[in-house]
Every structure is written in structure tokens, then in C-alpha cells.
Amino acid sequence: xxxxxxxxxxxxxxxxxxxxxxxxxxxxxxxxxxxxxxxxxxxxxxxxxxxxxxxxxxxxxxxxxxxxxxxxxxxxxxxxxxxxxxxxxxxxxxxxxxxxxxxxxxxxxxxxxxxxxxxxxxxxxxxxxxxxxxxxxxxxxxxxxxxxxxxxxxxxxxxxxxxxxxxxxxxxxxxxxxxxxxxxxxxxxxxxxxxxxxxxxxxxxxxxxxxxxxxxxxxxxxxxxxxxxxxxxxxxxxxxxxxxxxxxxxxxxxxxxxxxxxxxxxxxxxxxxxxxxxxxxxxxxxxxxxxxxxxxxxxxxxxxxxxxxxxxxxxxxxxxxxxxxxxxxxxxxxxxxxxxxxxxxxxxxxxxxxxxxxxxx
Amino acid sequence: xxxxxxxxxxxxxxxxxxxxxxxxxxxxxxxxxxxxxxxxxxxxxxxxxxxxxxxxxxxxxxxxxxxxxxxxxxxxxxxxxxxxxxxxxxxxxxxxxxxxxxxxxxxxxxxxxxxxxxxxxxxxxxxxxxxxxxxxxxxxxxxxxxxxxxxxxxxxxxxxxxxxxxxxxxxxxxxxxxxxxxxxxxxxxxxxxxxxxxxxxxxxxxxxxxxxxxxxxxxxxxxxxxxxxxxxxxxxxxxxxxxxxxxxxxxxxxxxxxxxxxxxxxxxxxxxxxxxxxxxxxxxxxxxxxxxxxxxxxxxxxxxxxxxxxxxxxxxxxxxxxxxxxxxxxxx
Numbered sequence: 001x002x003x004x005x006x007x008x009x010x011x012x013x014x015x016x017x018x019x020x021x022x023x024x025x026x027x028x029x030x031x032x033x034x035x036x037x038x039x040x041x042x043x044x045x046x047x048x049x050x051x052x053x054x055x056x057x058x059x060x061x062x063x064x065x066x067x068x069x070x071x072x073x074x075x076x077x078x079x080x081x082x083x084x085x086x087x088x089x090x091x092x093x094x095x096x097x098x099x100x101x102x103x104x105x106x107x108x109x110x111x112x113x114x115x116x117x118x119x120x121x122x123x124x125x126x127x128x129x130x131x132x133x134x135x136x137x138x139x140x141x142x143x144x145x146x147x148x149x150x151x152x153x154x155x156x157x158x159x160x161x162x163x164x165x166x167x168x169x170x171x172x173x174x175x176x177x178x179x180x181x182x183x184x185x186x187x188x189x190x191x192x193x194x195x196x197x198x199x200x201x202x203x204x205x206x207x208x209x210x211x212x213x214x215x216x217x218x219x220x221x222x223x224x225x226x227x228x229x230x231x232x233x234x235x236x237x238x239x240x241x242x243x244x245x246x247x248x249x250x251x252x253x254x255x256x257x258x259x260x261x262x263x264x265x266x267x268x269x270x271x272x273x274x275x276x277x278x279x280x281x282x283x284x285x286x287x288x289x290x291x292x293x294x295x296x297x298x299x300x301x302x303x304x305x306x307x308x309x310x311x312x313x314x315x316x317x318x319x320x321x322x323x324x325x326x327x328x329x330x331x332x333x334x335x336x337x338x339x340x341x342x343x344x345x346x347x348x349x350x351x352x353x354x355x356x357x358x359x360x361x
Numbered sequence: 362x363x364x365x366x367x368x369x370x371x372x373x374x375x376x377x378x379x380x381x382x383x384x385x386x387x388x389x390x391x392x393x394x395x396x397x398x399x400x401x402x403x404x405x406x407x408x409x410x411x412x413x414x415x416x417x418x419x420x421x422x423x424x425x426x427x428x429x430x431x432x433x434x435x436x437x438x439x440x441x442x443x444x445x446x447x448x449x450x451x452x453x454x455x456x457x458x459x460x461x462x463x464x465x466x467x468x469x470x471x472x473x474x475x476x477x478x479x480x481x482x483x484x485x486x487x488x489x490x491x492x493x494x495x496x497x498x499x500x501x502x503x504x505x506x507x508x509x510x511x512x513x514x515x516x517x518x519x520x521x522x523x524x525x526x527x528x529x530x531x532x533x534x535x536x537x538x539x540x541x542x543x544x545x546x547x548x549x550x551x552x553x554x555x556x557x558x559x560x561x562x563x564x565x566x567x568x569x570x571x572x573x574x575x576x577x578x579x580x581x582x583x584x585x586x587x588x589x590x591x592x593x594x595x596x597x598x599x600x601x602x603x604x605x606x607x608x609x610x611x612x613x614x615x616x617x618x619x620x621x622x623x624x625x626x627x628x629x630x631x632x633x634x635x636x637x638x639x640x641x642x643x644x645x646x647x648x649x650x651x652x653x654x655x656x657x658x659x660x661x662x663x664x665x666x667x668x669x670x671x672x673x674x675x676x677x678x679x680x681x682x683x684x685x686x687x688x689x690x691x692x693x
Contacts, residue, residue: 058637093679112689132683134536138581172675181536
């Protein structure tokens with residue numbers, strides 16, 4: 001059993017958000033003396049955590065690593081003259097899990113459930129998805145579990161389609177003051193990708209059917225794979241389908257709502273509530289047709305102008321097909337992909353590469 | 362362990378008060394306890410029918426409450442476990458949880474599980490309690506003692522109830538999961554039928570519910586465990602543990618000696634709360650557990666420790682305030 005001071009220290013290290021939480025107040029004075037004060041406290045704490053002194057401390061290595069982080073942060077603040085003073089929230093946070101250390105670089109997006117930051121780990125950029133409300137931790141759990149399962153699949157198809165998903169680099173709960181836990185998922189960044197919502201913003205009069213063609217086809221393709229594996233994405237929304245203009249690549253993100261086929265969705269995106277069919281709100285079991293219903297609406301959105309009027313040059317049978325999808329009459333990704341592909345061939349002939357560009361950001 | 366919290370004092374659980382009510386039972390034989398201490402029919406306070414929600418909430422005395430459900434199989438030979446609990450064990454469990462600082466501010470809900478096919482009272486559920494009232498919930502249980510020869514009981518009723526009819530501040534305010542323990546010696550009936558849901562809970566379901574799905578639903582807000590109790594009718598048959606391992610992996614725990622049940626619960630919670638196996642063992646010893654009991658219990662939770670190590674919490678230096686966006690999702 002560890003002694004009282006060590007127990008206190010471990011508790012503080014677990015919940016500290018800033019160096020002051022561990023090093024306490026440091027008297028005003030010359031910088032060198034103040035740095036020395038931090039060093040003394042640091043050394044005392046390291047002794048407490050040493051296995052010779054306290055063999056019962058679990059994860060002593062992690063505690064010491066964290067203590068080092070906090071000391072470095074304290075020294076920086078002392079040099080800046082802001083130690084112990086109220087500071088503007090700055091993005092100088094460093095997250096540390098069992099698997100890695102993540103420096104927060106900049107804000108990226110504010111999602112439905114999580115705040116997204118660009119971070120850095122081992123000199124590689126990454127995406128840090130931090131849940132806003134602790135009660136939504138379960139949704140980030142779902143994302144982590146689903147991505148891990150899908151990336152665990154093997155075979156030819158898996159190799160192809162895993163590239164259409166974010167990679168899960170890490171997943172952990174961040175323990176904050178007051179015992180609050182916020183879940184963090186670390187994903188690889190999607191440089192050069194734009195969401196369909198952003199694409200639509202950039203083309204307020206709607207896209208040419210031939211430009212939308214590859215974007216929608218890619219979405220159907222990846223959906224056909226996950227449907228075969230028994231998953232429903234549950235949130236195929238304009239914010240969650242990303243496309244790469246030059247590479248004609250795609251990525252399906254936002255896996256927090258995913259379920260196994262036949263289960264009910266636990267949550268939906270509030271801002272896109274109108275896109276979901278009534279069956280979801282009635283809590284009926286989710287089927288692959290739901291994903292196609294949502295994808296069909298994404299397609300119609302891309303092909304419409306800012307007041308929601310379809311472009312005149314969209315072939316009639318293509319419109320009919322998407323409307324069919326929206327009514328839940330197309331069963332799954334495979335069926336949608338085949339039907340759509342046929343329609344495109346019929347209307348536009350053989351597939352050709354068509355350059356598509358987004359205005360520079 | 363967390364000695365500073367002991368000094369701050371938790372007002373909820375009082376050992377002296379508990380000794381006062383439990384001492385007379387200690388000398389009684391099991392049959393007498395069953396008929397004189399426990400209820401002899403379903404108490405309305407434990408009837409789940411029409412219960413909208415059982416809540417575990419923070420209060421001034423318990424600012425960071427932690428919800429814990431302990432639901433006993435009360436069929437056949439398993440009925441002896443809650444009896445033993447009421448005679449000798451509840452006090453020990455609360456001492457470990459509260460005084461030894463295994464988990465701050467535990468709020469324990471006790472309940473009982475039977476067999477929806479053969480029992481008149483297949484499910485009973487108390488309230489989340491911090492204090493001695495939990496003994497009242499425990500002894501209000503009616504130990505019907507039937508059970509139906511299929512080597513399966515309706516443990517899924519507990520998962521159904523926790524998934525659909527509980528609310529906790531530990532989750533809603535802090536994103537921290539509560540604990541759900543079911544204890545028994547048999548397998549679980551694979552479904553909750555809509556007839557059962559209507560008869561037992563008064564709930565109208567669109568279709569039967571698979572227990573495996575209900576367990577997953579529970580797991581979003583609770584650490585879900587099942588303790589297979591040995592030295593019982595079926596608890597030592599390998600297929601029982603194998604069945605639960607399929608459902609819960611390392612969270613299906615085998616308890617060799619039924620009398621160590623509270624040690625097992627305390628040790629499991631301790632591990633999940635971030636304490637080491639050695640710390641947990643020291644707590645058990647400190648609360649009077651024998652060397653054999655400590656060895657048996659800590660041995661059973663090694664796979665759990667290894668799994669937990671893979672999901673250890675992270676920490677933060679600096680500030681990462683949440684943006685002020687709210688209501689991004691609608692729960693269904």
C-alpha cells in the first residue's frame with residue numbers, strides 16, 4: 001500500500017490539467033529561483049514515485065513521464081511570466097495515452113459530438129476527435145469499435161475499401177478535474193479531402209451530373225462493402241462523405257452512429273434530422289437501405305441549386321433512381337452501385353476521367 | 362490507496378448501524394434467515410412493473426456518485442448467496458468500497474433474478490442506495506427458489522432493466538461508467554420476449570429482444586460483469602463459464618467459493634478504478650479476507666487486468682476546453 005503523499009500525488013497527476021495543479025503556487029522572485037523551486041518539487045515527486053520507495057505504485061513510468069511534461073509546461077509558463085495567472089485558452093495542450101503522445105496544433109472542425117483538432121504525434125499529423133459532453137462517450141466508443149472491426153477484416157475487398165475509411169490510431173478516455181472523462185479518438189488526417197457539404201457550398205448552382213457521378217459511386221462502393229459485412233453506417237450525411245477532387249478518392253467518416261444490421265440507431269445528427277426517414281425516428285431496426293436513403297439525399301443535394309431546385313440537365317432516370325433510393329426501395333450498397341453504374345453508362349457512355357476542382361481555400 | 366478521501370469521510374455507510382441490524386442474523390440458520398429476515402412474497406417496493414427509471418444521483422454528501430448494481434440469482438441453490446450476503450457479507454463489501462477507498466461514493470442497487478418461465482416473481486429491483494437502506498433492499502427480496510431445469514435463468518432481465526430503466530449522474534455528468542454485476546450458476550435465456558417485458562415491466566416492445574444486444578446496450582453506460590458462482594448446482598460445469606465468456610469475454614468471472622462474492626465484487630471494481638492487483642489484494646486483506654480468498658479472487662481477475670491495461674486512461678497537460686456547441690445529436 002502506498003503512503004499518503006504518494007497517493008495524493010498520483011491522484012493529482014491523474015486529474016491535473018495544468019502545471020499549477022501539481023506544482024502549486026510558486027513565490028514571486030527572480031526567474032532562476034522560481035525554476036529552482038519547480039526543480040525541487042519535481043525531484044521530490046520523482047523520489048516518491050520511485051519503485052524503491054513505493055513498490056505499489058502502478059504505472060510509475062507513466063506518472064514520471066507526465067510529471068516531466070508538467071515540469072516543462074511549468075518552466076515555459078514561468079519564462080513567459082504567466083505561471084499562476086489566468087491565461088487565455090490556448091492550444092498548447094498535450095494529450096498522453098498509453099500508446100502515444102499527441103500535441104494539439106490547431107482547431108479543425110466542430111462536429112456533432114466532438115471537437116476536432118489537428119495534432120501531431122511522432123512528427124506525423126493526426127486528427128484528434130475529443131468528445132464535448134461526457135455523456136456522448138459511448139458514441140465515440142462505437143466509432144472506435146466499428147473502425148477497429150472494419151480494419152481487422154482481411155481479404156482483397158478489405159484491402160481496397162479500408163482506404164476509404166479513417167484509420168484509428170488510438171482511442172482513450174481523458175480524465176479531467178472533477179472526475180470527468182472525455183473520450184478521444186485519434187485518426188489519420190485526410191489532407192486534400194472535402195466533405196460533400198463543402199463541395200456543395202463551392203458549387204451553389206449544383207454539380208454537373210458527371211462530376212457528382214464518381215463521388216456518389218464511391219459512396220455506394222464503400223457502403224456495399226460494409227453492408228456485406230453486416231454494418232449500417234447510419235449517418236451518410238454531406239458532412240461525412242469526403243472526396244478528393246484530383247484523385248477522385250473518397251472517405252466515409254463519422255462512424256459514431258454505426259450499428260450492426262438489424263439494430264436500432266441510438267442517436268442521429270441534430271442538424272440533419274430532416275434527412276432521416278421516419279422509420280429511424282420510430283426506432284425501427286436499421287437496414288442497409290437506410291444508408292442508401294441518406295446517400296440518395298446527398299446525391300440530390302449535390303445536383304440541386306441553393307434553393308433546392310434540381311439542375312435541368314440531370315437525366316430523368318438518374319433523378320428517378322435517387323428518388324427511389326430516398327424512399328428506401330434500394331436495398332443496399334451493392335444494388336445501388338450496380339443500378340447507378342448502368343444508368344451512368346446509358347446516359348454518358350464509357351467512364352472517362354473528368355477533372356474536378358475545388359476553389360482554393 | 363485513496364486515504365485522503367477516507368479522511369474527508371463519506372457519511373453514507375455506517376458500520377456501527379449495520380452491525381446493530383445484522384448481528385442477530387449471524388447466529389440464525391439459513392432457513393430461518395430466509396423466512397424471517399427476507400420477504401416471503403414480492404414487496405411492492407421491489408416490483409419492477411411500471412418503474413420508469415431507477416436513478417443514481419449526486420448529492421451534497423455524495424458529489425461524485427458511482428452507480429453499482431448487484432443482482433442475485435435466487436433460484437434453487439443460488440438462493441443461499443443473498444442469504445449469506447445478508448448474514449455476513451454486505452458490511453464487508455461496503456467497508457471495502459467505502460472505507461478502504463476502492464471507489465468514491467458508491468450507490469448500490471440490489472436486485473434478484475429468477476426464471477421468467479417458472480417463477481411468479483422472476484425479477485425484483487431495489488433502489489440505488491448509499492447508506493444502510495441498501496440492507497433493507499436486500500432483505501426485502503423474496504427468495505422464491507424455483508428455477509426450471511433448463512440450466513438457464515432470466516439474467517437478461519437485469520440487462521434489460523439497466524439498459525432501459527436506469528439513469529446515473531456518473532455517466533450523464535462525468536462520462537464514467539457504472540457497474541452491473543449479475544451472479545448465478547446457469548446460462549442466460551437468449552431472449553426477453555415481448556410477453557415477458559409486458560408482464561414483468563409493463564413495457565410494450567415491438568419485438569422480442571436478444572439478450573446479447575441488451576448487454577451491448579448496457580455496456581455503453583456500465584461495466585457489465587457476470588460472476589459464475591461455483592460450489593452450486595451448475596456453477597462448476599465448464600460450459601457455464603464458456604457460455605458467459607462468449608457474451609462478456611474477460612468480464613465473465615469465475616468465483617470458486619461462493620463465500621468470497623463480496624471480495625470478488627470489490628476487487629473487480631478496484632481494478633476498473635485503476636488500482637493494481639496488489640493494491641486490491643491489500644484492501645481485501647485489510648478487510649479481513651483470508652489468504653486463500655485473496656489468492657482465489659485476485660487470480661480470477663488477471664485476464665480483466667490485462668484487458669484494462671489495453672484501455673488505460675490518458676491525461677492532458679494544458680487546456681482543451683470544449684467548444685460551446687450543444688445539441689449536436691438527438692438521442693433516440
